[in-house]
Amino acid sequence: MSDSQLISDFFSRDVLLGDRALKAAVADRGEEALRLFIPEQEGYGASGLQIEQRLAKLAASIGANAVDYVIRVIRNGSWRSKLSAAPAFAGLREHKQRATEGLVDVLKQGEIDSQRLAIEALGYLGADDLAFSISEFAETGEWIPQRDYGRQPSRYHLDKFYFYVVQALIRMTASLTSVDAISRCLRQFRDFLLICDEVLGQNRISDWDVRFVAHNFPSRAADPLVSDWIASDSHFLQECGVEALGHLRLSRTSAFLLSVLEDPRFNDSVRKTAGISLSEIADAGAAAKLAERLNSASDSPGFSWAFASLYAHDVAWPVCDEFVEELLGQENNDSEISAHMIYSLACRGDARAERSFSALNSQHLHMRGTGAIACARFNPESAREALFGRDEEASNPMELACILAAQIHAGHVEKVDSLHQVLTTFGELPILRPIWKREVLYAFFVAEGSDSERGRLWCEAAWETPRRVVTEMQALLKRRAREVSANPLPRSQGELASAASRESQEVNDKFDVFISHASEDKINLAEPLYHALVAAGVTVWFDKTELKLGDGLRRKIGEGLARCRYGIVILSPSFLAKQWPQNELDALMARETVSGAKAILPIWHDLSVEELLRHAPMLADRLACRSSEEMNSIVAKILDVLKD
Numbered sequence: 001m002s003d004s005q006l007i008s009d010f011f012s013r014d015v016l017l018g019d020r021a022l023k024a025a026v027a028d029r030g031e032e033a034l035r036l037f038i039p040e041q042e043g044y045g046a047s048g049l050q051i052e053q054r055l056a057k058l059a060a061s062i063g064a065n066a067v068d069y070v071i072r073v074i075r076n077g078s079w080r081s082k083l084s085a086a087p088a089f090a091g092l093r094e095h096k097q098r099a100t101e102g103l104v105d106v107l108k109q110g111e112i113d114s115q116r117l118a119i120e121a122l123g124y125l126g127a128d129d130l131a132f133s134i135s136e137f138a139e140t141g142e143w144i145p146q147r148d149y150g151r152q153p154s155r156y157h158l159d160k161f162y163f164y165v166v167q168a169l170i171r172m173t174a175s176l177t178s179v180d181a182i183s184r185c186l187r188q189f190r191d192f193l194l195i196c197d198e199v200l201g202q203n204r205i206s207d208w209d210v211r212f213v214a215h216n217f218p219s220r221a222a223d224p225l226v227s228d229w230i231a232s233d234s235h236f237l238q239e240c241g242v243e244a245l246g247h248l249r250l251s252r253t254s255a256f257l258l259s260v261l262e263d264p265r266f267n268d269s270v271r272k273t274a275g276i277s278l279s280e281i282a283d284a285g286a287a288a289k290l291a292e293r294l295n296s297a298s299d300s301p302g303f304s305w306a307f308a309s310l311y312a313h314d315v316a317w318p319v320c321d322e323f324v325e326e327l328l329g330q331e332n333n334d335s336e337i338s339a340h341m342i343y344s345l346a347c348r349g350d351a352r353a354e355r356s357f358s359a360l361n362s363q364h365l366h367m368r369g370t371g372a373i374a375c376a377r378f379n380p381e382s383a384r385e386a387l388f389g390r391d392e393e394a395s396n397p398m399e400l401a402c403i404l405a406a407q408i409h410a411g412h413v414e415k416v417d418s419l420h421q422v423l424t425t426f427g428e429l430p431i432l433r434p435i436w437k438r439e440v441l442y443a444f445f446v447a448e449g450s451d452s453e454r455g456r457l458w459c460e461a462a463w464e465t466p467r468r469v470v471t472e473m474q475a476l477l478k479r480r481a482r483e484v485s486a487n488p489l490p491r492s493q494g495e496l497a498s499a500a501s502r503e504s505q506e507v508n509d510k511f512d513v514f515i516s517h518a519s520e521d522k523i524n525l526a527e528p529l530y531h532a533l534v535a536a537g538v539t540v541w542f543d544k545t546e547l548k549l550g551d552g553l554r555r556k557i558g559e560g561l562a563r564c565r566y567g568i569v570i571l572s573p574s575f576l577a578k579q580w581p582q583n584e585l586d587a588l589m590a591r592e593t594v595s596g597a598k599a600i601l602p603i604w605h606d607l608s609v610e611e612l613l614r615h616a617p618m619l620a621d622r623l624a625c626r627s628s629e630e631m632n633s634i635v636a637k638i639l640d641v642l643k644d
Contacts, residue, residue, distance in 0.1 A: 003036060010037055011044050011051060013424040015457035018054050024059045033061050043081030047426040050461045052087035060091030067095050071102035074117050075110055082117040090124040100127045108143045116164045123168025126175030131188040137196060138165045153199050162196050166205055170213040183224035190232060212238045215247045216463050219630055222253050238270045244279025251532050254278060254286035258293060262298045268301040275302015280308035280434045282472060285531025287313035294318055304337045309435060311475055312344035335364035343370050346378035347476055353378040358387050365395055369402030373439050376409040376449050383410040397425045402436060405443040416447035420454055429462035437462055442473045475537035512642055514541040514564035516584040518574035525570055525605055525627050532635045561587050572605040576615040601641060603627060
């Protein structure tokens with residue numbers, strides 16, 4: 001392939017062409033691939049997050065030998081070459097010390113444009129130990145100045161550098177895993193914002209500057225976001241923090257977001273953002289929490305957003321037809337909320353979703369695009385006819401992507417190439433509403449199967465994982481899936497045979513898992529685990545949901561144990577001290593003895609090896625999860641077992 005073709009493909013927004021150009025250039029040219037895509041002069045920039053990811057992969061594939069070269073480009077290259085070199089540092093974190101030294105040298109001696117991009121490069125590199133130093137540099141234009149705390153910040157230098165420091169601090173935060181380090185970076189951003197407001201005026205830093213990068217904050221950022229941003233006096237930081245929690249999509253943050261939604265001490269904009277973020281968590285756990293407090297939350301500015309989206313989930317909602325009808329009637333005031341309400345009804349199989357077909361002719365593109373997906377979810381056969389030719393009438397790429405995804409979900413899998421092409425026009429997939437992003441990405445796996453290369457690459461470009469996209473969709477559609485098929489993804493013959501075998505045992509295997517736990521561990525672990533598993537599409541026997549007033553406990557629990565594939569056993573001091581949980585464990589161990597197949601999935605909770613050896617020595621040598629792990633990690637391990 002010619003140099004010009006490689007360059008064109010590498011910097012395109014086509015994930016297939018870009019990935020193949022990167023691999024071909026590195027395989028054929030080695031280190032020269034770096035100079036091909038990041039020349040010192042007349043470079044190509046970095047237009048979008050997808051290209052930034054590719055530049056980081058390029059540098060990572062070269063390794064240590066890339067460090068000196070990209071530093072030289074930051075120092076001496078043309079502006080567009082510098083723009084390509086800065087994101088490459090995200091791939092050089094294994095060589096952080098050496099890269100940091102070179103970039104600091106640019107800050108000490110370089111000209112102003114090189115200094116700007118050196119700050120940006122430090123952000124991509126994740127050099128969080130320099131968070132304070134780059135903030136101070138922006139204030140004075142000097143690197144590590146003498147600690148003259150009486151010195152006034154230079155308006156000139158701050159105006160030149162503030163944007164690059166803002167982006168660098170957020171990128172540093174996104175690269176961290178330590179809660180203390182994340183908190184330190186968030187506090188540094190907070191302090192820098194105060195200086196910028198004082199010197200440059202309020203609102204100089206926009207929420208877009210934060211949103212552009214904060215979508216890939218690590219899950220461990222949740223608590224620091226609450227303590228360091230949302231608890232601050234800044235409405236700007238409160239809103240940025242609440243929005244970032246929505247991007248994290250953690251079940252455990254839903255209760256906090258609901259408290260913000262209901263708290264009049266937060267202004268209307270922050271409370272509305274909390275509602276949007278709550279809707280973006282998009283799982284049954286968040287829906288259950290909103291259902292429990294529906295009446296108290298309904299007068300909040302963000303309630304409509306949260307309810308319209310979370311009503312899609314099959315939880316114990318109280319009577320709420322009044323809210324549904326109110327939001328359905330908001331098409332002219334807020335078409336996006338009304339569209340989400342119709343989509344939720346379609347996912348539930350509610351007859352009121354029939355109006356999704358008339359939504360195809362709405363004057364609002366949100367309604368047309370989301371309505372198309374709702375049609376496919378509500379009645380695929382009718383949708384095939386209703387959606388015919390609609391892709392030719394779409395008014396913008398977002399509407400077109402939704403319509404194409406809907407056509408695929410309705411059975412027109414040949415539309416997958418057109419969907420691929422329209423996504424190449426998007427610059428920033430990660431910041432799309434999850435309801436659209438999830439449906440569009442899922443369409444690739446529906447059309448091409450679970451090993452879809454395009455699905456994997458588009459998920460990567462959108463900062464998602466295929467597993468998360470698939471499990472979230474299957475969990476959302478589980479009520480409809482029971483009516484249509486057990487698994488909407490195309491499967492191999494072996495998988496089909498295995499599924500058929502499981503389905504033939506449906507009476508015996510009604511539940512994927514049974515959660516065995518002591519009541520003392522219910523609130524802190526068992527219940528959050530239940531909601532996280534349900535959100536991932538797992539059918540769970542859980543006492544709180546399965547036991548009703550008047551039930552015979554021994555009989556109902558015995559049925560649950562007999563009709564589950566696996567028993568998740570939360571082993572804790574409380575569990576080991578009680579007879580009833582021990583009886584459940586004994587039943588599962590007896591089942592293993594008779595069948596010869598694994599039935600127990602242990603989770604250690606505040607338990608030492610010595611305690612377990614004393615009470616249940618047969619479980620001490622088993623590979624187990626620990627409650628100190630992230631909930632997402634525990635669920636992922638359980639899903640791996642359920643796939644077998």
